[in-house]
Amino acid sequence: MGQKGNINVARDNQQAIDALARLQAWCEREGFKGWDPYDGLNSKVFQAIPGLKHSALCRLVMIQAFKRCPVNLRPLALVPKEYNAKGIGLFLQGYCNLYKAVSQHPAYAGHFGSGEALLARIRELGDLLLSLRSKGEYHGACWGYNFDWQARRLFLFPKYTPTVVATNFCAAALLDAFEVTGEARFRDAALGAAEFVLQDLHRYACAEGFLFSYSPLPGNDTVYNASLLGSKLLARCYAYTGDARMKEAARASVQACCAGQGEDGSWVYGLLPVQGWIDSFHTGYNLDGLVAYEEYTGDKSFHAHIEKGLAFYLEHFFEPDGTPKYYHNQMYPIDIHCPGQLFVSLYRLGRFAENRELAEKVLAWTLAHMQDRRGYFYYQLKQGISSKIPYMRWSNAFMFNALSYYLLAI
Numbered sequence: 001m002g003q004k005g006n007i008n009v010a011r012d013n014q015q016a017i018d019a020l021a022r023l024q025a026w027c028e029r030e031g032f033k034g035w036d037p038y039d040g041l042n043s044k045v046f047q048a049i050p051g052l053k054h055s056a057l058c059r060l061v062m063i064q065a066f067k068r069c070p071v072n073l074r075p076l077a078l079v080p081k082e083y084n085a086k087g088i089g090l091f092l093q094g095y096c097n098l099y100k101a102v103s104q105h106p107a108y109a110g111h112f113g114s115g116e117a118l119l120a121r122i123r124e125l126g127d128l129l130l131s132l133r134s135k136g137e138y139h140g141a142c143w144g145y146n147f148d149w150q151a152r153r154l155f156l157f158p159k160y161t162p163t164v165v166a167t168n169f170c171a172a173a174l175l176d177a178f179e180v181t182g183e184a185r186f187r188d189a190a191l192g193a194a195e196f197v198l199q200d201l202h203r204y205a206c207a208e209g210f211l212f213s214y215s216p217l218p219g220n221d222t223v224y225n226a227s228l229l230g231s232k233l234l235a236r237c238y239a240y241t242g243d244a245r246m247k248e249a250a251r252a253s254v255q256a257c258c259a260g261q262g263e264d265g266s267w268v269y270g271l272l273p274v275q276g277w278i279d280s281f282h283t284g285y286n287l288d289g290l291v292a293y294e295e296y297t298g299d300k301s302f303h304a305h306i307e308k309g310l311a312f313y314l315e316h317f318f319e320p321d322g323t324p325k326y327y328h329n330q331m332y333p334i335d336i337h338c339p340g341q342l343f344v345s346l347y348r349l350g351r352f353a354e355n356r357e358l359a360e361k362v363l364a365w366t367l368a369h370m371q372d373r374r375g376y377f378y379y380q381l382k383q384g385i386s387s388k389i390p391y392m393r394w395s396n397a398f399m400f401n402a403l404s405y406y407l408l409a410i
Contacts, residue, residue: 034392228289
């Protein structure tokens with residue numbers, strides 16, 4: 001009887017299952033290594049020319065040219081495919097979700113692998129993620145990106161500089177791996193990441209609270225989603241440790257971010273005049289951070305902000321036919337994060353069932369327009385020439401993770 005029920009589940013959701021299985025096969029063939037929209041400075045050709053690599057303007061032009069060009073310049077410029085820590089964290093969490101799905105519905109094993117095979121992959125990726133930790137005088141485990149990044153305000157962000165965004169995704173994945181495997185090394189590293197957030201990030205005071213900085217470096221101290229990802233990590237670690245410092249700091253960040261929410265439920269990206277846009281997937285990140293704080297601390301003081309934010313998110317970022325939008329008032333460029341984050345947020349907020357029709361329309365649109373026949377997902381669709389480069393972290397690790405949540409939800 002149970003086996004028959006599992007088969008029916010698989011038949012009813014075959015489109016999502018097939019898409020995820022094809023993506024899984026492609027990512028495994030690539031060994032989880034790949035290019036990134038922002039990895040232009042990893043070019044061996046660029047690095048070999050001192051006059052270019054030491055110029056902030058040249059570095060900025062190089063990054064933006066590689067990011068915006070719809071033709072992949074990386075093979076010509078000798079940009080190697082590499083591991084990206086956040087990407088590995090997204091894959092690790094996705095495999096944990098697959099393990100849970102296969103445990104609940106054994107028929108899924110025929111698509112994604114047996115429970116034993118998935119456990120082996122979880123251990124492999126978990127240990128890889130531990131090896132990718134940023135080196136330096138930081139408090140606890142933390143993670144950054146595998147490329148130098150030149151900011152438009154002309155400061156250089158060296159490769160492997162830890163960020164709260166990468167660290168949150170990596171630590172969350174390690175806690176999931178611990179909960180699946182019971183292996184303490186994953187838990188211990190993740191809990192240590194809370195000390196990085198508490199002690200190494202700056203705090204920008206506002207609205208009777210503060211915003212966590214994006215990294216330990218100066219600048220980027222005014223971004224709502226980065227701060228809420230810091231709150232999310234601290235709240236989950238608090239659930240393990242009961243450490244009051246974690247809850248108090250998480251609450252102060254949540255307080256500031258909720259104070260910055262618009263009356264209509266929206267958030268601008270950040271406090272600076274150049275950060276005044278309102279976009280889809282960062283709104284989803286904000287909602288994820290708030291619901292995690294509520295879930296792991298039991299503090300429901302900000303629940304109205306979640307409801308208001310979710311209403312704005314669902315109303316403004318998706319067309320009736322399932323087409324996702326980047327901005328609340330503008331569709332293009334349609335980034336792969338725009339549809340993918342919907343599946344994660346609906347699952348995390350416990351709202352998938354009541355919004356299943358929308359989720360199915362968005363999934364169908366995404367598979368029809370943004371998944372290649374070889375299994376991978378495209379970066380962005382534009383009104384002109386779109387970028388269909390298969391970026392590993394940005395497009396494929398993210399969609400692997402997002403579709404794994406879709407699978408759990410159904």
